[in-house]
Amino acid sequence: MPLDVPALGGVDRQTLREQSLRKLREAISSGQLEPGRRLIETELSDALSVSRGTLREALRHLVQEGLVVADERGKLLVRALTTAEVRDIFAVRAALESLAVEALCEAPDRSTSVAELRESVDRLRDLDQSMATLVEADLAFHQRMCELTGNAALVQSWQHISGLTRATIVRSGPELAVRNMAWQRHSPIVDAIEAGDAAKAREVVREHMRETAERIVSVLQD
Numbered sequence: 140m141p142l143d144v145p146a147l148g149g150v151d152r153q154t155l156r157e158q159s160l161r162k163l164r165e166a167i168s169s170g171q172l173e174p175g176r177r178l179i180e181t182e183l184s185d186a187l188s189v190s191r192g193t194l195r196e197a198l199r200h201l202v203q204e205g206l207v208v209a210d211e212r213g214k215l216l217v218r219a220l221t222t223a224e225v226r227d228i229f230a231v232r233a234a235l236e237s238l239a240v241e242a243l244c245e246a247p248d249r250s251t252s253v254a255e256l257r258e259s260v261d262r263l264r265d266l267d268q269s270m271a272t273l274v275e276a277d278l279a280f281h282q283r284m285c286e287l288t289g290n291a292a293l294v295q296s297w298q299h300i301s302g303l304t305r306a307t308i309v310r311s312g313p314e315l316a317v318r319n320m321a322w323q324r325h326s327p328i329v330d331a332i333e334a335g336d337a338a339k340a341r342e343v344v345r346e347h348m349r350e351t352a353e354r355i356v357s358v359l360q361d
Contacts, residue, residue: 159187159197165271167206167217167309174219174310178207204302206309218306222356225310228303229352233345235297236281240340242288243332252287253333259283260329263322270316274308277320284328311355319351 163183166172184194198215201207208218220228243252259280263273278301285297308316324347331340 155189155193156196156200159189159193160200162187163197163201164206164305165269167201168274168305169270170309170313172217174217174306176217178215178217201302204305205300206302206306217309220303220306220310220359222359224303225307225355225359226352228300228307229348231300232281232297232304233348235293236284236344236348237341238293239285239288239290239297240328240332240344241337242290243284244335244337244340249332249335253329255287256280256284256329256332257326260322260325263320263325266317270313273317273320274305277308278304280325307352307355311358315354315358319354 163172172178178198180191180194180198183198184191187194198207202209202215206218207215209215243249246252259276262276263280266273268276282294282297282301285294288294308319311319327343328340328347331343
């Protein structure tokens with residue numbers, strides 16, 4: 140059977156796009172590409188050693204995620220969130236994740252879910268890892284909490300704002316981001332789930348989101 144050369148070429152382009160997307164996310168998450176920074180195609184394509192077409196595909200994905208926006212002239216910038224946007228994002232996350240913890244608390248057997256979530260929390264303990272890795276570990280905990288409910292609509296809703304969540308982490312700066320992502324702030328959520336205390340779990344999640352939002356807002360206002 141002859142090789143499907145066009146299909147192989149498509150896989151290669153997809154791989155380059157995914158690699159470019161990952162590297163751009165890491166650069167934004169680490170602050171290397173800071174909020175408000177204009178993204179120039181020629182500079183980025185040279186830095187990533189990819190074609191401008193491949194770069195544009197990655198940038199379009201970042202626009203969809205909310206990490207990158209276009210200004211009035213159509214120029215792409217790293218998104219710089221306002222204080223109102225930060226509060227709105229965390230209010231939505233509080234609602235979604237409150238629903239998640241409530242569902243997990245109502246499950247008759249929570250042991251497997253609790254074990255998985257504790258493993259996710261443990262990944263936040265290593266402060267020697269890169270900022271990009273720490274961000275991924277933090278997001279993975281919250282996403283996994285939604286996934287364990289088995290509610291596909293909930294997971295899709297959470298994923299829809301995950302890019303905006305990354306943008307809030309970037310806006311907070313590395314020092315505050317590390318404080319907000321501390322494992323000690325996540326363990327109480329798992330403790331409440333393990334106890335099957337839905338009211339306590341909702342309270343902990345809402346306070347987690349409120350405190351995180353207000354810390355970021357305080358930094359932006361300063």
